[in-house]
Amino acid sequence: MKAIWNDKVIAQSNDTIVIENNHYFPESSVKTEYLQKSETTTHCPWKGDASYYNIVVDGKVNQDAAWYYANPKYAAKTIKNHIAFWKGVTITE
Numbered sequence: 001m002k003a004i005w006n007d008k009v010i011a012q013s014n015d016t017i018v019i020e021n022n023h024y025f026p027e028s029s030v031k032t033e034y035l036q037k038s039e040t041t042t043h044c045p046w047k048g049d050a051s052y053y054n055i056v057v058d059g060k061v062n063q064d065a066a067w068y069y070a071n072p073k074y075a076a077k078t079i080k081n082h083i084a085f086w087k088g089v090t091i092t093e
Contacts, residue, residue: 001013001014001016001023001025001091001092001093002090002091002092002093003023003025003030003085003089003090003091004089004090004091004092005034005055005057005062005065005085005088005089005090006055006057006058006060006062007057008031008034008057008058009031010030010031010034010035010055010057010066010085010089011025011029011030011031011083011085012025012029013025013026013029015029016082017078017079017082019047019076019079022084022085022086023084023085023091024079024082024083024084025082025083025084025085026081026082027068027081027082027083030066030083034055034056034057035053035054035055035056035066035083036053036054036055036056036061037051037053037054038051038052038053038054038063038064040052040064042067044069044076046073046075046076047069047072047073047075047076047079048069048071048072048073048076049069049070049071050067050068050069051067051068051069051070052064052065052066052067053065053066053067053068053083054066055085055089062087062088062089063087064087065085065086065087065088065089066083066084066085066086066089067083067084067086068082068083068084069082
């Protein structure tokens with residue numbers, strides 16, 4: 001699977017975890033040079049507290065387009081150290 005935004009591959013892995021139709025990519029498969037920490041956080045009742053990254057490619061910013069659970073709840077423990085994408089990021093094979 002690949003996560004693509006602004007014609008750049010942000011992440012690529014054959015080992016994503018799919019939860020609620022979102023592909024969670026292992027951190028090691030994500031090109032962190034395109035990620036910039038965001039102050040945004042949200043809460044999911046069963047996964048826990050999510051933190052966000054902005055994606056920055058060629059000077060363009062996609063605000064809060066990637067998220068992760070640093071300390072997911074037990075029910076979502078498999079997505080620890082994984083990052084998911086949305087907001088126009090194309091997920092493709």
